[in-house]
Amino acid sequence: MLKYAKIKAVVVREDARGRGIGATLLKRCVQVYWQLDYVLLFGGFKTPRALGPYYTRQGFTVLQTGQTIDVGTLLAGAPIQLGSGPGETFFYRWSDRVM
Numbered sequence: 001m002l003k004y005a006k007i008k009a010v011v012v013r014e015d016a017r018g019r020g021i022g023a024t025l026l027k028r029c030v031q032v033y034w035q036l037d038y039v040l041l042f043g044g045f046k047t048p049r050a051l052g053p054y055y056t057r058q059g060f061t062v063l064q065t066g067q068t069i070d071v072g073t074l075l076a077g078a079p080i081q082l083g084s085g086p087g088e089t090f091f092y093r094w095s096d097r098v099m
Contacts (some may be wrong), residue, residue: 003073004040005033026058034095040071042092044084052089058093 007029012022033041041060045051063069063083069092072080077093083088 003038004035004042005038005040007043022054023058030059030093039074039095039097040092042069042082042090044088044090047087047089052091055091060093062089062091065089 007026010022010025011031012025030041040054043055045055047065055062065088066083067090068081068083069090070079072078072081082090082092
């Protein structure tokens with residue numbers, strides 16, 4: 001079984017940004033999910049927010065608008081695509097156990 005989780009609602013108040021709080025929260029989320037044997041973490045953000053470089057620094061792969069990843073081949077032996085909807089950018093990270 002492929003265990004995956006969506007990273008959602010990790011937000012730092014605007015006046016507290018730039019201090020590493022968000023990176024620390026995200027790092028802890030990743031640690032907890034890996035300890036629980038999840039193999040894929042993913043999320044999305046509104047494209048105009050331009051958070052791609054932030055998620056890349058946190059070890060995630062950020063896709064271009066409209067791109068998807070195949071999660072089905074691992075799960076069911078047939079391609080199943082996962083990605084974001086219109087106006088959103090998708091990011092993901094596979095556990096080292098999958099790669």
